[in-house]
Amino acid sequence: MASLWSNSHPTQPLILGLAAAVVVFGTAALSGGTLFLRGREALIAEVRSDLRRTAVVAAAAINVGWHRQLIDPAQEKEPLYQQAVAPLRNILRSTTSIRFIYTCILKDGHVYFVLDPTPQGDADGIEGEDHSFLMDRYDEANPVLRSVLAGGPAATDEEPVIDRWGTTISGYAPFHDDLGNAVGCVGVDIDLEQYEQRLGGMWSALWLGTLLALACSALVGVVVGRSAASLRQARLLADENAKVLKAERLVADRANRSKDEFLAVMTHEIRTPLNAVIGLADLLLAGGADDEQRRHLSTIRASGEHLLSMLNDILDHSKIDAGHMTLEELPFSPREALANVLSLMQESANAKGLRLELVVEGPVSDGVVGDPVRLRQVLLNLVSNAVKFTNAGGITISARATQVGGPITFSVVDTGVGMDEVTRARLFNPFTQGDSSISRRYGGTGLGLSISQRLVKLMGGVISVESAPGRGTAFAFTLPLRVTNRRTTSVPRSTTNYQVPVFHGRVLVVDDHAINRQVAVAMVKRLGLDVEEASGGRAALARLASGGIDLVLMDCQMPELDGVATTAEWRLNEGAGRHLPVVALSAAVSPADRERCRLAGMNGFLAKPIRLDLLADELSRFLRIKDTAAGPDVGARGGGAVVLDSQVVATLRSLDDDPAAFVQLVDSYLRDASNTIASIVFDGVAGRREGLAARAHAMKGAALTIGLTRLAKALDIFERIALTPDEQALASAATDLEQVFAEGSAALRAERDRG
Structure with missing residues (x-):
């Protein structure tokens, strides 16, 4: 060659x-x-999938009873028509890509319009140009629409349509009566401009x-x-x-590739093995492991939590960079937020022999409006750093207000190694730590303080730092938190001393990922429930049609038919008087994701990785609890919770240097609670329900504050039973509540007398 x-x-x-x-x-x-x-091809498939899902969700919002009454064109001016069309009008206003949305029926072989929220008059002012009036005949109805009206499944047009409104494509979904017969269908026309x-x-x-x-x-x-x-x-x-x-x-x-798309995939893929690591470690820790095994399992779980924390740091940093970080506006107690942070960090501080103190100065309100989760994230980050860089002495967490309703200043002060001026100047830069050896010695991403600074800024404050080498560090930030009288939202609690409850019932676990199913099934079995599994939406619908399921744990992200569409389809065909609880399992946890699940008919939401205690809390909303030893059903006994939470007691004792303050607090609670609980029990046994649930609810918050966890659980179950007509269950729950209060009172008195 x-x-x-x-x-x-x-x-x-x-x-x-x-x-x-x-x-x-x-x-x-x-x-x-x-x-x-x-x-x-992928773009067209995405358009059709979104369109079909939108039509199914819209069909679920139709009131079939009202719809059937609309048979006369003159009814379009009546209130009944306006009530019936309201859900479609809301969807039209909130979704910019929808051009038209309407309902149709099939009568005597002809298709007729019924509901149409489009205003009666287009941009040119021509009356009725874009509006389809009640009982207008639709002679141009295509075969796809007629097929859906005849009882077929949800479908979309094969090809887009080009007319004076632009390029559109239509999707259709049926809605049914209580017997499962197709009554009509929803049609949705979307504008393809953005797809073009x-x-x-x-x-x-x-x-x-x-x-x-x-x-x-x-x-x-x-x-x-x-x-x-x-x-x-x-x-x-x-x-x-x-x-x-x-x-x-x-x-x-x-x-x-889009960075947002990459991060979404990364979140899902990393959370999947983390779900298995953390979930299975939780299950083994809740079992009969010996001390050495528990140490190893705790190390595994802590490593998984650390990896999850690093992942969350990266995602938070990306969200803030992209301007996608949104804050909640919820009522909460600053004191409770501080106490929760102290409780979570106490063990780490004790391991290094450090003193961890909580100080509240001035008129700090017990009820403010803000984002308790993000405040807790900032405080945990600051306290975690303080513990990491402090070898002797202690850390003080404080909240201070100078006037009622005024701004609250939060601070974290340590006696640690401190830092020089050069380090302070670059402290809040992302991926930056004091020097190159810090990451090797202490670990971390270098994102925590950067995220904390930006979260504080989003909440309306500015974070500052004072420090000198060998003299410790003080971080402080002031937030303008509005005072409220609304019931406060508790920040996430620690799972220390958590006892696993045992439930009655049969649960269906739906997830396309084998590892996720394995973890969820194991957790459900650990809670004493019978369990079945399905690997996809179609399989789940087939199993649910056979009955015998008390609750569904539904993964949201599945191929073919995802969890949202599966739930929406089940709700459309669910018989009258039946409402099967469906709890979403999702690695996507934004408010928009939660709202999408709610609109589809889901009753609860759990973020992955799943924690056994949070799963038990969610199931307790829908299923009856047995005792922790799997004995007979004890109704409102609240069997899964400890009688008295030692960490809450320790926090209450630390709020005041005078031991007499804790004694006075306990005596005051027991004096008030004894009379109120006795009144609740008396009315419950007598079947007098008026105001009973509200009184139980009020006592539940007080029980949590004082540390009577089992009593709070019993009050929660009693509250729900008080809202049902079951007289026998109410009387039984009242008797159980009396016994639980007696246990709690005895434990609280013993703690008080301990000095």
Whole structure:
């Protein structure tokens, strides 16, 4: 072959170069075209899937009884029509991509419009131009719409329609009566402008790729032509160039992906194994492990929690960067938030022999409005850093207010190693720590303080730091928290000393991921429940149709039919008087994700990775609890909780240096609670329900504050039973409540007398 090249015609290298250029260009063009076609197919599939889901959710909102009464065009001016069309009007206003939304019925072989929230008059002022009036006949109804009206499943048009309103595509979903008969359907027409823009972007990318391929092919041709004198070197160079081009193409493809999309996938994929690690460690810790096994399991769980914390730091930083971080506006108690942080960090401080103190100064309100979870995140970050960098002495967490209703200043002061001015200047930069050795010695991402600073800013405050080498560090920030009288929201509690309750019932676990199913099934069994599993939405619907299920744990992100669409379809076909509890399991935990689950008919929400105690709390809203030893059902006994939470007691004792203050607090609680509980029990046994649930609810908060966890659980169950007509269950719950209060009172008195 080498001799052939040495004696070849002088134009052969040029011919070979041109041939190589054509091959490279053709390959790139073919690959680009294939990617474009696949992208277009995926885009169309996404549009149809979203449209079908929107139609199903809209159909679930239709009041079938009202809809059936609308048979006369004159009724369009009546209140009944306005009430019936209101859900569609809300959907139309909240979803900008929807052009029209309406309902139709099939009568005597003809299709008629019923509901249409479109205003009666378009932008040109032509009366009724865009509005379909009640009982208008729709002679242009296509076969897809007629198929859905005849009882078929939800469907979409095969091709978009181009008219004076632009390019639209329609989706249809049926709604049924109590017997499962199709009564009518919802039609949704969406504007494809944004999808056409995305398609245009794909076209532009394809043309740009073609031009780049052309340039690359010309370059390859020149290189090959000039290298033809040495075949071996040319082949080696071609192989190397091919590898480089392939690597560059892969890097370019990754760089072109949306960062938000990447982070969403990363969240889901990392949380899946974490769900198994943390969940199975929880199950083993709740079992009969010996001391050495518990130490190993605690290490595994702590490592998983640390990895989850790092993941959350990265996601929070990205959300804040993108402007996607939203804060909650919830009532909460600053004192409770501080006490919770102290409780969570007490063990870490004790392990280093550090003193951890809580101080509240001035008129700090017990009820303010803000984001308790983000406040807790900032405080935990600051206290965690203080424990990390303090070897002797202690840490003080404080809240201070100078006037009622005024701003509250939170501070974390330690006696640790401190820092110099240079370190302080760069302290809040992302991915930055004091010096290069800190990450090796202490770990961490270097994101915590950056996130804390930006969260404080989002909450309307500014964080400051004072420090000197060897003299400790003081962080402080002031927040304008509005005072409220509304019932406060508790911040997440510690799971220390948590006792696993045992429930009655059968649960269906629905998840396409085998590891997630394994963890969820094991947790459900640990709670004493019978359990079945399904690997997808269709399988779940088939099993639910057979009955015998008391609650469903539904994963939200599944192929083909996801958890939201599965729940919406089940609610459409669920019989009258039946409402099966469905609890969402999701790695996506934004307010929008929670709202989407709620609108589909889900009753609860659990974020992955699932914690056994939070799963038990959620199930207790819907299922009856047995005793922790799996004995007979004890109703309102609240069997899963400890009688008296020692950490709450320790926190209450630390609030005042005078031991007499704790004694006075206990005596005051017992004096008030004894009379109130006795009154609740008396009325419960007598069946007098008026105001009973509200009184039990009020006592529940007081029980949690004083540390009587089992009593709070019993009051919660009693409150729910008081809202039902079951007289026997109410009397039994009242008797159990009396016994639980006696246990709690005795434990509280013993703690008081301990001094």
